[in-house]
Amino acid sequence: MVKQRIIFSLFFSEGYYYLSRNFTLQKVGELSWLIDKFKFHQISEYIDELVIYDVSRNREKGFNLNLLQDVAHLQSFVFLPITVGGGISSTTEIEKCFREGVDKIIFSSQMFDKPELVKETIDKYGSQAVICQIDYKLINSNRFSFIYNGQKQHLSLKNHFEEILNFDVGEIILNSIDRDGTGFGFDIEVLKFLDLGNKTLIISGGAGKPDHFCEALNYSEVNAAATGDLFNFLGNGFLRVRQELIKKGMNVRKLDIDI
Amino acid sequence: MLKKALGNLPLKLNDLKIGIFDSGLSNLGAVEKWLLSKFDTVSIISETDQLNTYNLVVMPGIGSFDALIDFLLRSNRFNELKDFIEAGGKYLGICLGFQILFTSSEEGKKNGLGIFKDKIRKLDRFKKIRMPHVGFNNTTFNNDENTDKSYYFVHNYGLIDEVKSDPSIEKLGYTDHDGQRIIAFIETKNIMAMQFHPEKSSLSGVSVLNTIEQWLNNA
Numbered sequence: 001m002v003k004q005r006i007i008f009s010l011f012f013s014e015g016y017y018y019l020s021r022n023f024t025l026q027k028v029g030e031l032s033w034l035i036d037k038f039k040f041h042q043i044s045e046y047i048d049e050l051v052i053y054d055v056s057r058n059r060e061k062g063f064n065l066n067l068l069q070d071v072a073h074l075q076s077f078v079f080l081p082i083t084v085g086g087g088i089s090s091t092t093e094i095e096k097c098f099r100e101g102v103d104k105i106i107f108s109s110q111m112f113d114k115p116e117l118v119k120e121t122i123d124k125y126g127s128q129a130v131i132c133q134i135d136y137k138l139i140n141s142n143r144f145s146f147i148y149n150g151q152k153q154h155l156s157l158k159n160h161f162e163e164i165l166n167f168d169v170g171e172i173i174l175n176s177i178d179r180d181g182t183g184f185g186f187d188i189e190v191l192k193f194l195d196l197g198n199k200t201l202i203i204s205g206g207a208g209k210p211d212h213f214c215e216a217l218n219y220s221e222v223n224a225a226a227t228g229d230l231f232n233f234l235g236n237g238f239l240r241v242r243q244e245l246i247k248k249g250m251n252v253r254k255l256d257i258d259i
Numbered sequence: 260m261l262k263k264a265l266g267n268l269p270l271k272l273n274d275l276k277i278g279i280f281d282s283g284l285s286n287l288g289a290v291e292k293w294l295l296s297k298f299d300t301v302s303i304i305s306e307t308d309q310l311n312t313y314n315l316v317v318m319p320g321i322g323s324f325d326a327l328i329d330f331l332l333r334s335n336r337f338n339e340l341k342d343f344i345e346a347g348g349k350y351l352g353i354c355l356g357f358q359i360l361f362t363s364s365e366e367g368k369k370n371g372l373g374i375f376k377d378k379i380r381k382l383d384r385f386k387k388i389r390m391p392h393v394g395f396n397n398t399t400f401n402n403d404e405n406t407d408k409s410y411y412f413v414h415n416y417g418l419i420d421e422v423k424s425d426p427s428i429e430k431l432g433y434t435d436h437d438g439q440r441i442i443a444f445i446e447t448k449n450i451m452a453m454q455f456h457p458e459k460s461s462l463s464g465v466s467v468l469n470t471i472e473q474w475l476n477n478a
Contacts (some may be wrong), residue, residue, distance in 0.1 A: 002394040044461035081459045101289025128391035253395045256462040
């Protein structure tokens with residue numbers, strides 16, 4: 001049985017990495033800081049996947065290919081799938097990403113403003129190489145999606161999700177803007193409101209401690225849980241997440257201790 | 260931790276010539292760096308290189324079956340690669356690089372290299388399973404190796420159920436996704452091919468490099 005995954009999300013802009021809280025960004029440090037503070041030389045045993053978002057809010061510029069320099073550096077000692085996203089707008093950018101070693105591409109607003117690019121990417125690389133992310137928040141107790149880095153309200157989450165099903169994407173990330181960076185836990189409630197069908201789901205937004213991962217992955221329809229919280233999982237934070245999940249007998253990769 | 264993973268095996272293979280295909284449809288950078296964590300040099304196979312000048316030819320691959328076959332046809336490498344493998348040249352195939360060894364794929368229309376006489380199928384061809392098969396999954400080997408290793412898979416097509424009996428096959432690896440058995444690994448004297456991505460499989464993936472070194476030594 002395929003194992004559920006622990007995903008670490010990084011928010012990159014112009015050479016720096018950021019903390020995000022309800023989509024407000026705070027600069028934290030360069031890649032070297034992350035490598036040191038999160039023990040990136042061991043991290044491939046603690047987490048299952050790395051996601052790096054380009055969060056610079058200048059959409060005209062497209063995806064910042066400088067991010068790929070950090071991907072290239074990490075590839076030499078982090079032997080894990082690395083997924084990227086954030087304003088990807090052309091086939092050239094996508095070709096460069098895959099050549100550099102990227103595992104999957106995330107599309108979000110592009111599902112609506114660049115559907116041909118999404119379809120072309122799926123045709124050329126396969127659906128397993130494409131992830132769709134939906135950012136959403138509660139407005140008067142109902143969930144609505146937001147596009148363009150949380151700047152523009154779009155559809156009800158339910159309708160947005162149904163629109164996405166018109167594309168053959170491999171995985172879907174549901175990211176709660178309300179929970180983002182708060183440490184209050186994932187928005188597990190969202191699972192009740194959507195007919196996920198057979199889709200591979202990644203839940204994101206709000207993790208603050210190992211227990212939050214246990215709560216989320218307790219649902220077999222959740223294939224992976226992602227956090228971008230740079231302060232609650234410092235040092236051995238992700239190791240503790242994995243240990244807690246293993247202790248609870250959950251369906252995750254075990255620690256490879258006798259290599 | 261990397262040093263522990265690589266073990267104490269002496270690196271006798273400093274003069275090894277390893278070539279990777281650049282099909283434009285692969286995560287070249289990742290595979291290259293994974294190989295370089297163990298082997299001294301890895302070259303990108305140039306247009307003018309002869310395959311038989313390499314001790315090991317590597318085919319990574321993402322994307323579609325037909326697209327990779329098209330690359331081989333366009334670059335006049337299809338027959339040369341088939342001949343190279345049939346003559347005993349050593350080949351390492353990853354993901355699509357594993358799939359092109361077979362006769363054809365349900366994903367496309369082109370013929371594969373036909374080294375193994377099976378067909379690559381859509382994973383949910385016979386059983387209703389979640390698609391794609393994505394994440395780490397346990398792989399068991401038929402030579403009773405440590406069965407608790409998991410590797411990273413990400414695919415919609417593959418070799419399912421069983422592989423046709425072939426006397427050249429020395430080792431097989433299997434995984435299971437939602438009750439569907441998938442062939443994850445095939446080894447012969449000169450072919451080592453895997454459906455999973457060793458370059459994305461953390462320490463388990465790094466230890467595959469040791470397996471490759473031993474296999475290369477068994478020339």
